[in-house]
Amino acid sequence: MPINNRIADFHTDLTAWRQDLHAYPELGFEEHRTSDIVAAKLAEFGIEVHRGLARTGVVGTLRGNQPGERAIALRADMDALPMPEANSFEHASKNPGRMHACGHDGHTTMLLGAARYLAETRNFAGTVHFVFQPAEEGGGGGQVMVEQGLFEKFPAEEVYGMHNMPGLPAGSFAGRVGPMMAATDRFDIVVKGRGGHAAQPHKTVDPVVIGAQIVGGLQTNTSRTADPVESLVVSITEFHAGSAYNVIAEEAVLRGTIRTFDPALRKLAEESLRTIAAGVAAALGGSAEITFLPGYPSTRNHASQLDKALSVAAKVVGPDNVIDDVAPTMGGEDFAYMLEAKPGAYIFIGAGAEVEGRKLHQVNYDFNDALLPLGASYWAQLVETVLARD
Numbered sequence: 077m078p079i080n081n082r083i084a085d086f087h088t089d090l091t092a093w094r095q096d097l098h099a100y101p102e103l104g105f106e107e108h109r110t111s112d113i114v115a116a117k118l119a120e121f122g123i124e125v126h127r128g129l130a131r132t133g134v135v136g137t138l139r140g141n142q143p144g145e146r147a148i149a150l151r152a153d154m155d156a157l158p159m160p161e162a163n164s165f166e167h168a169s170k171n172p173g174r175m176h177a178c179g180h181d182g183h184t185t186m187l188l189g190a191a192r193y194l195a196e197t198r199n200f201a202g203t204v205h206f207v208f209q210p211a212e213e214g215g216g217g218g219q220v221m222v223e224q225g226l227f228e229k230f231p232a233e234e235v236y237g238m239h240n241m242p243g244l245p246a247g248s249f250a251g252r253v254g255p256m257m258a259a260t261d262r263f264d265i266v267v268k269g270r271g272g273h274a275a276q277p278h279k280t281v282d283p284v285v286i287g288a289q290i291v292g293g294l295q296t297n298t299s300r301t302a303d304p305v306e307s308l309v310v311s312i313t314e315f316h317a318g319s320a321y322n323v324i325a326e327e328a329v330l331r332g333t334i335r336t337f338d339p340a341l342r343k344l345a346e347e348s349l350r351t352i353a354a355g356v357a358a359a360l361g362g363s364a365e366i367t368f369l370p371g372y373p374s375t376r377n378h379a380s381q382l383d384k385a386l387s388v389a390a391k392v393v394g395p396d397n398v399i400d401d402v403a404p405t406m407g408g409e410d411f412a413y414m415l416e417a418k419p420g421a422y423i424f425i426g427a428g429a430e431v432e433g434r435k436l437h438q439v440n441y442d443f444n445d446a447l448l449p450l451g452a453s454y455w456a457q458l459v460e461t462v463l464a465r466d
Contacts, residue, residue: 078392080453083193090189090448093117095167097181098443101156101174104211107132110154110184114208117188121195123206126229130220135230136191136206142465144201149232149418150455151411152187153180153212162439178436179240179427182443182451184208186238189452190459200463205230211410216372218410222417234381235420236458237411240447242434244426247450249389250402251423253379255337258307260371260408261346262333265290265353269362271326281361283328284317289360290330291315293352301348302341309335309406310345335406337374375412381421388458389423392450425451 083090093113102110111132118125118136126135132154161168161175169175191206207226211217227235244250267290269283291312302308310332317328334349336342350366357364382400390398402424411422427444428434435441 079449080193080456082196083189083449083452083456086189086192087449090185090452091445093188094181094185094443094445094448097184098176099167099170101169101171101176101181103158103174104155104213104215104217105131107154107210111208111210114154114184114188118191118206121192123191123195129224129226129229130210130217132210133217133221134208135226137203137230138191138195138198138206139203140200140463141198142201144203144463146201146463147203147205147232148459148462149205149207149230149235150187150190150459151207151209151235151237151414152183153209153217154184155180155211155213155215155217157213157437159437160439163442165442175439176443177438177441178213179443180212182240182447183238185448186451187455189448190455193452193456194459200460201465202463204459204463205232216410216413219413222413227417232418234462235414235418236381236385237414237420237422238425238451238454239409239422240427240443241424242427242436243430244399244402244424245397246426246428246444246446247393248397248399248426249386249393249423249454250399250426251377251382251386251421252400252402252404253377253382255374255376255404256422257375257404257409257412258335258337258406259342259374260333260335261342262369262371263331263349264367264369265330266365267328267330267357267362268365269326269328271324274322274324277324280324282324283362284325286357286360286362287315287317287328287330289356290353290364293356294349297348297352301344306341307335307337307406308341308345309333310349335408337404339374372408372410373412373416375409375422376415377421378415378419381419382423384462385421385423385458388461389454392454392457425454
């Protein structure tokens with residue numbers, strides 16, 4: 077099955093929906109216009125609509141034309157990023173400082189397209205829940221939905237997600253068993269020293285020197301703590317100290333991120349961070365206050381559900397266009413919380429070459445509208461396959 081013919085028929089509609097969402101991006105938990113549109117379209121399709129989970133979340137429930145006890149959930153994220161847009165086309169952002177630079181406008185539209193088709197045909201047995209999630213970009217909307225009873229209110233045996241991925245061939249699908257995306261933890265380190273005149277460093281405890289030693293220690297520790305076949309990234313992304321050329325500061329502030337796939341290594345990385353920062357600071361006469369900010373856990377696919385997802389993808393685009401061992405990425409994704417609650421799979425849909433205008437989180441990004449009927453066809457076929465009639 078290539079692109080579904082009926083879905084191809086309303087490709088123009090999908091494009092218009094997507095470009096409208098792109099023009100009016102909204103940040104996490106503020107997706108009021110977006111959720112209004114999603115809810116209205118689901119209702120127009122004849123789908124039962126539920127609102128209020130995670131403030132702006134929307135869940136549509138559709139039952140097939142054959143009885144069945146099974147139920148699955150399909151998830152799309154709706155939020156935009158707090159950044160300006162540099163594009164000049166007609167559907168560029170009209171909300172200053174906000175932009176759909178990660179393709180969530182496309183994700184929402186592909187799931188709406190599948191919902192429209194499935195509402196027309198209902199060629200499955202059981203129930204599908206269309207989950208439109210707010211606040212993926214750092215807000216943890218997926219976690220909030222789960223904590224507020226997503227799977228208690230909308231019982232589902234399995235849950236599936238999808239993200240567009242520049243750098244993979246357009247029209248391809250990719251996934252892997254186990255970790256697809258990393259845990260995304262953050263940290264703050266406040267190094268306390270003793271300030272003074274820059275011409276008399278011997279009378280001070282220089283927090284900049286201590287901070288520099290901590291940076292070096294963390295990088296060295298990374299290569300000596302983690303198994304070389306595991307993945308661990310520790311990046312210091314901010315280093316702030318001082319206010320004048322001739323003054324040694326009282327303190328320095330370091331901030332950064334830790335990325336891991338393995339839960340045990342994640343715990344070890346936090347412990348090592350604390351040990352090194354405190355130890356280095358003490359050895360040089362200062363002290364360090366460490367604040368560890370846990371982020372999203374690693375997004376980990378379940379083998380059985382991934383096999384179903386990629387088998388369906390192969391029916392849509394052919395087996396030669398499906399990658400079953402794609403390299404994981406150190407980016408993060410709060411769909412991880414749903415995969416911790418239910419077995420499921422998260423896959424990539426290839427968006428084409430990673431050229432200007434097709435790079436995630438860049439000011440000139442735009443979703444590839446050619447993917448809309450393809451992604452919608454995948455979703456529709458997944459429902460009809462997983463919830464096939466007996």
